[in-house]
Amino acid sequence: xxxxxxxxxxxxxxxxxxxxxxxxxxxxxxxxxxxxxxxxxxxxxxxxxxxxxxxxxxxxxxxxxxxxxxxxxxxxxxxxxxxxxxxxxxxxxxxxxxxxxxxxxxxxxxxxxxxxxxxxxxxxxxxxxxxxxxxxxxxxxxxxxxxxxxxxxxxxxxxxxxxxxxxxxxxxxxxxxxxxxxxxxxxxxxxxxxxxxxxxxxxxxxxxxxxxxxxxxxxxxxxxxxxxxxxxxxxxxxxxxxxxxxxxxxxxxxxxxxxxxxxxxxxxxxxxxxxxxxxxxxxxxxxxxxxxxxxxxxxxxxxxxxxxxxxxxxxxxxxxxxxxxxxxxxxxxxxxxxxxxxxxxxxxxxxxxxxxxxxxxxxxxxxxxxxxxxxxxxxxxxxxxxxxxxxxxxxxxxxxxxxxxxxxxxxxxxxxxxxxx
Numbered sequence: 001x002x003x004x005x006x007x008x009x010x011x012x013x014x015x016x017x018x019x020x021x022x023x024x025x026x027x028x029x030x031x032x033x034x035x036x037x038x039x040x041x042x043x044x045x046x047x048x049x050x051x052x053x054x055x056x057x058x059x060x061x062x063x064x065x066x067x068x069x070x071x072x073x074x075x076x077x078x079x080x081x082x083x084x085x086x087x088x089x090x091x092x093x094x095x096x097x098x099x100x101x102x103x104x105x106x107x108x109x110x111x112x113x114x115x116x117x118x119x120x121x122x123x124x125x126x127x128x129x130x131x132x133x134x135x136x137x138x139x140x141x142x143x144x145x146x147x148x149x150x151x152x153x154x155x156x157x158x159x160x161x162x163x164x165x166x167x168x169x170x171x172x173x174x175x176x177x178x179x180x181x182x183x184x185x186x187x188x189x190x191x192x193x194x195x196x197x198x199x200x201x202x203x204x205x206x207x208x209x210x211x212x213x214x215x216x217x218x219x220x221x222x223x224x225x226x227x228x229x230x231x232x233x234x235x236x237x238x239x240x241x242x243x244x245x246x247x248x249x250x251x252x253x254x255x256x257x258x259x260x261x262x263x264x265x266x267x268x269x270x271x272x273x274x275x276x277x278x279x280x281x282x283x284x285x286x287x288x289x290x291x292x293x294x295x296x297x298x299x300x301x302x303x304x305x306x307x308x309x310x311x312x313x314x315x316x317x318x319x320x321x322x323x324x325x326x327x328x329x330x331x332x333x334x335x336x337x338x339x340x341x342x343x344x345x346x347x348x349x350x351x352x353x354x355x356x357x358x359x360x361x362x363x364x365x366x367x368x369x370x371x372x373x374x375x376x377x378x379x380x381x382x383x384x385x386x387x388x389x390x391x392x393x394x395x396x397x398x399x400x401x402x403x404x405x406x407x408x409x410x411x412x413x414x415x416x417x418x419x420x421x
Contacts, residue, residue: 009053016062019048021138022222024067026110028074029135030173036164037074045070109138112226113173115219119188120171127162128191134159136222137215147198147212148244170338175346187229189236189292192216192223196240200247200375201398209271213244226281231286234279242299245269258404261308273303291327330361334371346378366395370405373412382412 021042028038041141045066059065118131129148137146145155165171176184199212220237227233249263258264280296298319305311320336333356341349353372362368373388389409396402 006054009050009058012053012058012062013046013049016066017138018218020066021046022110022111022114022136022219023063023109024070025135025138027067027116028070029114030110031071032074032078033173034074035135035166037077038070041070041073041077042066044073103379109226110173111222112175115188115223116175116184117166117171117173119184119191120166121184122169122171123162123165123186125191125194127158127165128187129194130158131162132156132191132195132219133212135217136219139215139285185230185232188223189233192220193236193240193292195219196243200243204228213240213247216240217244229286231283231288232290232292234283235290235296238276238279238283239292239296239299241272241279242303245276245303247271251400254403255400256407257400259404260302265306265308268303273300274305276300289326291323294323294326295322298323311342315337317343330356331365332360334362334368338371341375342377346375350375350379364395366392366401369395370401373405373408377408378413382415385412 014265024042024045025038028041029035032038048069049066050063053059114135115132117126118135123131126148130144133144133147134141141156141159142152145152148155174180193216195212196216199216200212217237219238220233220240224233224237233293245268246260246263248269249265249267250258252258277300280293280300283293283296298316301312301316301319317336317339320332320339324332324336333352337349337352337356339349340352350372353375356362357368357372369388369392373385373392376382376385376388386409389405389412393402393405393409396405
């Protein structure tokens with residue numbers, strides 16, 4: 001029986017950590033302004049749960065229990081260290097916030113403030129990413145370091161510098177005022193999408209790295225729920241889910257990248273696609289279409305085609321043309337080139353790619369070379385395709401992409417051995 005209780009408690013604490021860590025830390029930072037104190041006391045609260053819940057039972061509202069315990073720990077620490085007037089005021093504020101029932105029905109949700117603070121433009125991008133994973137997702141310093149292929153000491157210094165910057169620069173712990181909210185929200189969403197892509201494009205066995213996708217989706221859910229009047233966070237969530245639904249088919253058993261055309265669509269997660277559809281419809285209903293909604297609509301178009309030949313490439317090309325107006329970047333134009341090539345033929349797509357290459361904006365970008373190589377291969381210009389495939393191979397850092405590019409290179413060098421068109 002005890003084993004069963006312990007297992008139930010372990011599961012409940014794990015679920016609470018996943019669901020409540022960011023909320024508890026955000027609440028304590030909002031009360032104390034001390035990031036390290038908030039994280040330490042949150043950790044102590046979860047450790048206490050493992051000790052108390054087997055005997056007391058799992059509380060009806062684990063988040064409330066954890067917040068109360070963490071707040072009391074913070075209060076105790078502040079009392080012990082309250083030798084300055086400012087610290088004494090902190091104690092009074094925190095004690096007042098903790099007055100009343102330990103199972104208070106209303107717990108402040110400061111996660112939105114925490115998100116905007118972690119992703120403040122005054123912080124370097126690497127610091128925004130690290131802070132978001134540490135304070136909102138609860139990843140350890142070692143886990144974040146492994147995910148981004150740096151040493152734990154390097155990541156620890158990065159986190160310390162970021163917190164010092166917040167303190168020394170007086171970065172406010174709040175949702176930005178309405179006049180700057182759009183630009184700040186865009187920056188916040190960019191960090192979340194970066195987290196997702198770091199995990200999505202990684203094909204190795206490192207579980208921490210792959211878990212970045214799940215953490216990014218979870219944080220996007222929080223952002224969308226906290227800002228229901230803003231359609232773009234919901235569009236971002238839909239975009240992530242459409243991509244995540246296809247993740248099981250992206251790499252084959254040998255670790256080679258499988259392109260969208262060649263993926264086994266029966267392995268796509270229909271339930272996740274359905275959820276993404278719901279989020280996208282809800283975002284579009286606002287009538288304010290932004291870049292994440294457009295990208296989600298493109299990803300959804302792929303997911304709605306049961307076979308690659310059923311894909312409405314003309315519609316996708318039009319969506320990319322619209323996207324290029326609201327987000328005029330060379331990468332968007334490169335993606336449009338692929339859609340145009342599928343809709344109107346590789347010659348039309350190659351013309352766009354050559355124009356991008358001539359502009360020089362994507363020099364050294366492996367996907368520019370890989371796309372050019374693919375279109376040249378489709379046109380039967382094998383010698384030129386081989387040069388482009390070799391260039392792409394020299395630029396990519398992905399083992400899965402490297403395997404795919406080497407296979408395609410072999411096909412254009414030895415056309416008679418080609419396994420597919």
